[in-house]
Amino acid sequence: MGSFEQFKGTGHVNDQTMEEAGTSNPRAQRKQMGYEEKTAAVHEEMKRMNRLPATSSYVTHRMLVLNKILQLLSIQRTASQEEELESLFAGLSL
Incomplete structure (x- = not known):
């Protein structure tokens, strides 16, 4: 499915497609x-x-980003902080 189809109808991209559900x-x-x-x-x-x-x-x-990740990992996170943490991890490709 192309990126346009992912946006069409729902207004957002699904977190995971069937193909992405694997460990790859x-x-x-x-x-x-x-x-x-x-x-x-x-x-x-x-x-x-x-x-x-x-x-x-x-x-x-x-190093600033890594320290921010450690800070977010060490606290009880809100939904927006959880999204920020996921975004930071995605950006680092860890």
Whole structure:
């Protein structure tokens, strides 16, 4: 199904299509990951970033995003914070 068909009729995109329901979909995998797995993935990415030059604007931005993810993981989240967390994870491709 093309992206236009996903928007048509409902006004929004479904979270998951039938094809995405498998484990090959990163978003579905993130939803299945628990707190510990998500935190571990973020810490591993932080370790990777620490091996890169600290003066890099890419590293600086990515570390800010990773720290925001850790902050959101550590609190009781509202629906909008849950969406923000999912969006941050999607943007990082963790």
